[in-house]
Amino acid sequence: MTMTAKPAPAAVPQAPPTAGFLDRVLKVRELAIAAVLVAMLTATQLDNSAFLSEQGIKDLLLNATILVLVACGQAMVVITRNVDLSVGSVLGITAFAAGDYLQGGGNALVAVLLAVALGAGLGIVNGLLVSLGQVPALVVTLGTLYIIRGVDSLWTGSRQITAADLPSGFTTFGHDGLGAVPYLALLTAAVLVCAAYCLRSYRSGRDLYALGSSPEAARLAGIPVRKRILAAYVTCGALAGLAGALYLARFGNVDSGTGSGYELTVVSAVVVGGVAFTGGSGSLYGAALGALLLTSINSVLPSIGVSSVWVQAIDGVLLLLAIAVDRVVALRVAALLRRRAAQTRSAHHD
Template identity: 75%
Template sequence: MTVEPVQQKVAPEPAAATRLIDKVFRARELAVIAVLVVMLGATQLSNPEFLSQQGIKDLMLNATILVLVAVGQAMVVITRNVDLSVGSVLGISAFAAGVYLQDGGNPLVAITLATALGVLFGLLNGALVSLGKVPSLVVTLGTLYIIRGIDSIWVGSRQITASDLPDSFVDFGHDGIFVVPYLALLTLAILAVVAYYLRSYRSGRDMYALGSSPEAAQLAGIPIRTRIMTAYMVSGALAGLAGALYLSRFGNVDSNTGNGYELMVVSAVVVGGVAFTGGSGSVYGAALGAVLLTSINSVLPALGVSSVWVTAINGLLLLLAIAVDRILALRVAAALRKKAAQTRSDRRG
């Protein structure tokens, strides 16, 4: 008879903790939106042509590829892992799609081929991390160089240009509805699907539980290996798809395509409020981080600032985001400890 009252008192605690953490990270996302609005507004005041119809379209096009890869990366980081191979996967997938199209292939098949290639590499990363129990940083750093090496040997000095590709494929990378490019619409659809999956399906929520506490997730019976492999396969698939869309957007692929992209993706995810320690954040935040970083690349030249500052600013934002994450984590932990102490005191009373 004494079990029921105890359950009623204990149950609200996790719900309160979840609400507190969600509120904190929603505030992070709102802060990124505020910075983005202020930055774009200030640039528009300095350069009235910046937010012209073509300017808005260019901002969206510049962000789509990074947003797409950041969404997949966010899923991996939420599980307390990382995927440093996304840049290499993007590069080799783009070239594979280009070679196929160069031989007269169908654009839809080319996109499917690039995505499937990404899934294959994601499966490899997921297997090594989950089954081999090797730290994800080590695994994906290794596969980064392996895939990049294969890509360099395969591509060699060759280069695929827009003239080698079907006009319909190249047009898809530039056209759209009014100022909204087709690439942006596709990216938004994928973003919404992944966000819905993480919030509405048990397997998606399991990834947050796994990132929050792998030990507790294991005790709760969550299939840890399956969830990690799923996250890596989605990350690989989106990196492969991004490779095909990169080819459509820029119409140019060589052995250097995707070089250094992984660091920008990780920066976008962390700046967007996805905690590098796992278990917190959202793919919407990762997308906002990607939009912020790509907008900086457009804003600086519009203000007459040298583009050499872009890398330094991205690094500064990454360090700032990590510092904010640490401060917020300490405050949330202190608030939860205080709430737990208050609950124990109420029980004794």
């Protein structure tokens, strides 16, 4: 009797690792930002040997502290495919609120908590309008930007808070540190690590990525979309409030113009740091690197004799490059998904 061997079953094509590809791109991008930052600082040090002195390093970190905090909060909102343009106004009004309280002989810790609470409250307003009101985030936060700025101007008037009006220990904390590392940078690093851990390790944090990738799919999966958007805005407002209090400690000078135009710098830092404006990807560490890169450029150019008017132009170029990279990655991922769908259909037909 002749035995006929059964044909081996056709191998089912493996799905391309789309998520893995995207993760690798984001990691490479963050490493590239870090490499550019190191190369820029090294070149500046070779040109100006005093640039990376102990005081120079402390100044670099102090300059980045405020932007890193606000960028972390903004990154959480952008991951959900939204944006908060009111962060500059929130920073300004919370800084003045903390300073106004301290002028009356208040406690420094209570002043910081007051600024955080006020920022979180303003975040609730933004979050409710966006999540429950179903109003586009760009429109909502542009409106609250002007409203908060107007309230701040009416409240502040012609008054100006200076370091002489504040407790000496509060302003000392804003400048002192452990060697070249200021206390403000240590506090910011602790907040960054905690926020990044929660975003990656807890379901509520991972839900933000799912929501940003596909809001409709997130709803079908049972993710409480409105609650997550509200949480992102509250966190963003709270971090902007904390940044306002630290701004007061750092500079000791607040008036009605504090934080004006800051929102554009924050958005640039977030996008340059690899957080896609279309949502669903990026990390807080990338946003922090983007903020550190932008603030370092502000310090590097004057030290090598380049006019500071070039800073905004360079920031704009970096923003356009980041958007271009995001677009290329999006097209690459879309192509991988189409190939995956075609291979799956072919496997079913076989």
